[in-house]
Amino acid sequence: MVKKKKMIxxxxxxxxxxxxxxxxxxxxxxxxxxxxxxxxxxFPLSNCVNSGVDTVGVLTQYRPLRLNAHIGIGIPWDLxxxxxxxxILPPYEKxxxxxxxxxxxxxxxxxxxxxxxxxxxxxxxLSGDHIYKMDYEEMLTEHIKSKASVTIASMPVPWxxxxxxxxxxxxxxxxxxxxxxxxxxxxxxxxSMGIYIFSWExxxxxxxxxxxxxxxxxxxxxxxxxxxxxxxxxxxxFHGYWKDVGTLSSYWEANMGLVxxxxxxxxxxxxxxxxxxxxxxxxxxxxxxxxxxSTLIGDGAxxxxxxxxxxxxxxxxxxEGSEVRDSIIMKGVKIGKNVKINKAxxxxxxxxxxxxxxxxxxxxxxKLDPRVYxxxxxxxxxxxxxxxxxxxxxxxxxxGRTVPxxxxxxxxxxxxxxxxxxxxx
Amino acid sequence: MRTLGIILAGGNSKRMRELTKKRAIAAMPMAGxxxxxxxxxxxxxxxxxxxxxVITQYSSRSLNEHLSSSKWWDFGRKQGGLFVFNPxxxxxxxxxxxxxxxxxxxxxxxxxxxxxxYVVIAAGDGIYKVDYTKVLEEHIARDADITVxxxxxxxxxxxxxxxxxxxxxxxxxxxxxxxxxxxNLNTISCGIYVIRRRLLISLLEECIEMEWTDFVRxxxxxxxxxxxxxxxxxxxxxxxxxxxxxxxAANQDFLKPxxxxxxxxxxxxxxxxxxDNPPAKYNPGAKVSNSLVAGGTIINSEVTNTLVFKxxxxxxxxxxxxxxxxxxxxxxxxxxxxxxxxDSRNRIEAGSVFRGTPDHVxxxxxxxx
Numbered sequence: 001m002v003k004k005k006k007m008i009x010x011x012x013x014x015x016x017x018x019x020x021x022x023x024x025x026x027x028x029x030x031x032x033x034x035x036x037x038x039x040x041x042x043f044p045l046s047n048c049v050n051s052g053v054d055t056v057g058v059l060t061q062y063r064p065l066r067l068n069a070h071i072g073i074g075i076p077w078d079l080x081x082x083x084x085x086x087x088i089l090p091p092y093e094k095x096x097x098x099x100x101x102x103x104x105x106x107x108x109x110x111x112x113x114x115x116x117x118x119x120x121x122x123x124x125x126l127s128g129d130h131i132y133k134m135d136y137e138e139m140l141t142e143h144i145k146s147k148a149s150v151t152i153a154s155m156p157v158p159w160x161x162x163x164x165x166x167x168x169x170x171x172x173x174x175x176x177x178x179x180x181x182x183x184x185x186x187x188x189x190x191x192s193m194g195i196y197i198f199s200w201e202x203x204x205x206x207x208x209x210x211x212x213x214x215x216x217x218x219x220x221x222x223x224x225x226x227x228x229x230x231x232x233x234x235x236x237x238f239h240g241y242w243k244d245v246g247t248l249s250s251y252w253e254a255n256m257g258l259v260x261x262x263x264x265x266x267x268x269x270x271x272x273x274x275x276x277x278x279x280x281x282x283x284x285x286x287x288x289x290x291x292x293x294s295t296l297i298g299d300g301a302x303x304x305x306x307x308x309x310x311x312x313x314x315x316x317x318x319x320e321g322s323e324v325r326d327s328i329i330m331k332g333v334k335i336g337k338n339v340k341i342n343k344a345x346x347x348x349x350x351x352x353x354x355x356x357x358x359x360x361x362x363x364x365x366x367k368l369d370p371r372v373y374x375x376x377x378x379x380x381x382x383x384x385x386x387x388x389x390x391x392x393x394x395x396x397x398x399x400g401r402t403v404p405x406x407x408x409x410x411x412x413x414x415x416x417x418x419x420x421x422x423x424x425x
Numbered sequence: 426m427r428t429l430g431i432i433l434a435g436g437n438s439k440r441m442r443e444l445t446k447k448r449a450i451a452a453m454p455m456a457g458x459x460x461x462x463x464x465x466x467x468x469x470x471x472x473x474x475x476x477x478x479v480i481t482q483y484s485s486r487s488l489n490e491h492l493s494s495s496k497w498w499d500f501g502r503k504q505g506g507l508f509v510f511n512p513x514x515x516x517x518x519x520x521x522x523x524x525x526x527x528x529x530x531x532x533x534x535x536x537x538x539x540x541x542x543y544v545v546i547a548a549g550d551g552i553y554k555v556d557y558t559k560v561l562e563e564h565i566a567r568d569a570d571i572t573v574x575x576x577x578x579x580x581x582x583x584x585x586x587x588x589x590x591x592x593x594x595x596x597x598x599x600x601x602x603x604x605x606x607x608x609n610l611n612t613i614s615c616g617i618y619v620i621r622r623r624l625l626i627s628l629l630e631e632c633i634e635m636e637w638t639d640f641v642r643x644x645x646x647x648x649x650x651x652x653x654x655x656x657x658x659x660x661x662x663x664x665x666x667x668x669x670x671x672x673x674a675a676n677q678d679f680l681k682p683x684x685x686x687x688x689x690x691x692x693x694x695x696x697x698x699x700x701d702n703p704p705a706k707y708n709p710g711a712k713v714s715n716s717l718v719a720g721g722t723i724i725n726s727e728v729t730n731t732l733v734f735k736x737x738x739x740x741x742x743x744x745x746x747x748x749x750x751x752x753x754x755x756x757x758x759x760x761x762x763x764x765x766x767x768d769s770r771n772r773i774e775a776g777s778v779f780r781g782t783p784d785h786v787x788x789x790x791x792x793x794x
Binding site for chain 1: 456457458496497685688689694695696697698699701703704705706707708709710711712713714715716717718719720721723732733734
């Protein structure tokens with residue numbers, strides 16, 4: 001019996017996301033925690049099941065352990081299916097020319113066999129970098145109606161920001177007439193979202209034709225090739241919440257947006273739920289004398305201190321007299337007593353001992369990497385250890401089990417860093 | 426793989442008042458994130474009991490929904506599994522389950538078809554964690570026919586809603602009094618039994634023949650001189666939630682650090698069906714103290730000594746104290762609730778006031794005022 005799927009999704013989840021600094025030192029960007037209990041990849045995966053796409057290939061490469069463990073056989077997303085479901089697709093050895101995934105399109109090309117096994121009519125290309133809710137089925141309907149060979153999702157951005165994006169220029173029917181990469185004088189304000197629907201024959205032909213291109217990429221090679229060869233590329237205009245969380249500041253801002261009284265991105269609707277894998281956890285406990293205001297808290301947390309305008313993951317503990325403000329605290333972090341935390345991103349299972357003060361001082365340029373660390377934020381890698389009583393300045397980065405000797409005079413200066421673990425950047 | 430589990434979840438109690446209108450006691454939402462039966466199921470799963478039958482009867486819809494898949498408790502699907510037995514009409518039987526022994530007897534084929542040498546029979550309304558591997562070891566070491574898990578209650582506790590046991594010096598049960606009006610004994614049966622499967626089958630066959638229907642009256646009490654029935658004393662936390670006040674008190678117990686430590690932070694964990702709720706949200710105006718809050722909840726006001734279950738919305742200006750708010754409740758602005766149990770899916774209009782006392786909690790069921 002031939003397995004046949006109308007549309008399958010290929011989710012690119014192999015990138016490091018190096019602009020997230022130490023947050024992606026040990027995990028791929030799609031596996032980074034978001035919104036208290038989710039990981040970034042939960043959003044496109046949930047969009048798939050909510051859109052009726054039940055066959056998803058997840059392409060992994062960089063540090064896949066956390067992603068593999070998170071996705072498993074897809075139970076939380078109902079993607080444990082007899083026919084289809086979720087399949088993790090890492091690079092693999094071939095009898096000749098074994099290679100890593102060298103580019104986004106190259107990664108898809110190397111999984112031609114996977115796609116062909118489902119005899120799809122259409123293939124949806126997604127990336128695991130964005131926070132949004134989108135109905136891919138509606139996009140497919142438009143794709144079919146316009147008889148396009150490729151449909152590219154785009155969304156209007158403010159004109160003054162348009163020059164930061166890849167812009168598509170389209171006529172009144174949505175037919176694309178030109179592409180502009182970060183144009184100085186944009187002719188359109190429709191930014192490409194990196195979400196594509198290809199008719200299968202078009203995708204297959206283009207991937208084979210471009211197979212030899214080094215680092216073959218959708219935006220740089222496949223889309224221009226299809227545009228030149230087929231001409232009938234259309235755009236699907238998306239109006240809604242869509243956030244790129246590729247930099248520390250944008251990641252922080254997107255999380256903070258969730259605590260607004262009426263958040264722009266609503267996670268509390270029955271319709272279009274976001275699914276994730278957390279297992280069964282007890283409720284959270286708020287102790288006498290604790291407080292939480294404008295804050296999200298995941299299941300299983302124990303709060304004895306004070307929380308203001310923050311996002312806390314599951315099973316976080318905050319000790320008595322501690323104060324957490326404008327911060328993102330991920331799953332399993334233990335915060336001792338009388339700790340002060342201001343504008344920090346603290347990754348999973350880090351331990352912060354009593355009396356530490358984090359985010360104290362004035363902005364100074366990062367000594368580690370000013371392209372990555374360029375705000376007031378303190379960024380602390382997962383499984384790190386912060387000894388009691390130390391003071392940590394603004395725009396700093398910490399990774400690994402630090403000891404008091406790492407803090408001259410008990411202080412990490414503004415813009416400074418401590419990297420203990422092997423390959424954290 | 427030595428033991429089979431059976432959970433008797435068909436029960437209802439008038440003393441739960443309006444709370445079991447919608448569901449069996451075993452399906453009562455419990456401790457913020459759980460349902461009562463999760464405690465029985467998790468104890469079995471964590472004791473390597475992989476084949477579990479849940480016998481339901483009274484208002485079983487929400488229980489069946491909860492038991493939608495064996496995977497939430499890690500029961501197998503091929504090796505073992507989770508089975509739900511509702512009463513059915515067969516050529517030989519047109520009766521509902523007329524009692525606990527009858528419920529087991531009507532499913533005697535299941536017992537005959539299994540291979541596990543032992544059976545654990547548990548009630549679905551107990552809140553506890555038991556390691557059955559230890560109980561079974563003791564059962565075998567004492568060469569017992571039946572082991573009954575028992576609990577010593579405080580000297581001054583009212584035991585009139587329990588089965589009270591009298592033990593000899595070796596821990597053998599020599600007397601059994603069901604719901605005594607007065608007694609000077611304070612060891613009670615938790616309604617959890619360990620028995621050899623073949624022995625259970627033969628006792629049930631006798632019940633069928635004699636038309637006996639109750640496990641306690643017709644098996645334990647009748648057999649106490651013929652069979653060696655021993656008590657296994659449970660030292661850890663145990664509560665039964667078969668009255669509204671007991672339900673309220675057991676929930677309030679979870680605000681005690683030692684109870685939370687035991688159930689939430691001591692291995693093995695209590696498992697439940699995973700629901701996909703976002704994190705709880707504390708808006709300006711939230712002032713939450715000594716309370717448990719589950720996922721999907723949004724709080725805008727003062728909450729003290731209270732359990733707030735999943736997907737609850739609490740508007741601004743409310744004062745909520747010493748209460749249990751079950752899942753999917755909407756509470757409008759400026760409400761006052763004290764010593765209340767608010768049933769699930771309730772909508773409490775703005776400005777409503779409900780007050781009970783710890784001895785007689787106010788049950789808010791149906792629409793608010």
